[in-house]
Amino acid sequence: MRLSPDEWVLWQWGFVKLNGTIAFTWMLMLVLALGAWLITRRLTFEHQRSRWQNLLEIVVTGTLQQIAEVGLRTPRKYLGFLGTLFLFVATASVFTIVPGYEPPTGSLSTTVALALCVFVAVPLYGVRRLGLRGYLRSYLEPTVMMLPFNIISEISRTLALAVRLFGNMMSGAMIIGILLTITPFLFPVVMTALGLLTGMVQAYIFSILAAVYLAAATHAGDGPAPAPPPPTPS
Numbered sequence: 001m002r003l004s005p006d007e008w009v010l011w012q013w014g015f016v017k018l019n020g021t022i023a024f025t026w027m028l029m030l031v032l033a034l035g036a037w038l039i040t041r042r043l044t045f046e047h048q049r050s051r052w053q054n055l056l057e058i059v060v061t062g063t064l065q066q067i068a069e070v071g072l073r074t075p076r077k078y079l080g081f082l083g084t085l086f087l088f089v090a091t092a093s094v095f096t097i098v099p100g101y102e103p104p105t106g107s108l109s110t111t112v113a114l115a116l117c118v119f120v121a122v123p124l125y126g127v128r129r130l131g132l133r134g135y136l137r138s139y140l141e142p143t144v145m146m147l148p149f150n151i152i153s154e155i156s157r158t159l160a161l162a163v164r165l166f167g168n169m170m171s172g173a174m175i176i177g178i179l180l181t182i183t184p185f186l187f188p189v190v191m192t193a194l195g196l197l198t199g200m201v202q203a204y205i206f207s208i209l210a211a212v213y214l215a216a217a218t219h220a221g222d223g224p225a226p227a228p229p230p231p232t233p234s
Contacts, residue, residue, distance in 0.1 A: 004170065005102040006109060021107040028091055028104065059083075070208065071215040078214060081121055085114065086207035089165065093199020103199075105169040108162065115162035118210045119154070126217035135217065161209060168202050 005020030012018070039052045063083050067075035092103040104110040126135040139150045 004107045006107045021104045025104040070211040082207050089203035108166045111162040111166040115158045119158040122213050122217045129218035
């Protein structure tokens with residue numbers, strides 16, 4: 001049994017390797033890009049809408065609502081980034097029902113990359129909202145003595161994001177793999193369903209934590225955020 005899709009080498013030429021993590025990551029990106037194109041190519045304002053458009057509006061409206069509840073005053077500014085994080089992690093979990101598939105989020109390299117995206121996005125959004133001086137000044141709050149602790153906090157929470165997601169996804173895949181070898185068919189099916197639920201919860205937690213870090217960086221959580229407007233087809 002592989003502990004990570006990194007160990008599944010599909011092709012190698014010298015030191016260049018194509019492993020399962022890279023292959024499944026690109027597969028997920030292709031599925032998400034193709035799905036986005038298929039769903040949004042015929043958006044309409046009419047009452048008669050496709051089921052896919054209704055599902056898309058539910059996802060977008062729910063995501064905007066969650067972003068606003070975290071404290072970000074302009075949820076639409078963060079919808080692209082946070083929504084993409086959620087959809088990628090959630091889709092990676094949903095595809096575990098496909099035989100032979102291994103979620104790329106079961107690789108520490110993938111979860112570190114996702115956490116680094118959050119690590120880079122936090123100061124970018126913070127500088128855009130507060131300016132460079134205002135954002136850097138936040139590291140000195142409430143006193144100058146807190147500077148090293150605030151820096152350590154930035155680094156440690158990035159590491160925590162990566163390890164939390166990696167640990168949950170890898171352990172879930174391993175448990176299902178073990179049960180498939182030692183138990184009848186029905187029980188692994190139940191565990192797969194529970195694994196899907198766990199994966200969706202992890203996708204929600206990851207994106208919500210990213211939103212919380214963005215809210216803290218932009219100081220947008222000082223007051224109640226307005227309710228997000230309903231999505232409009234483009």
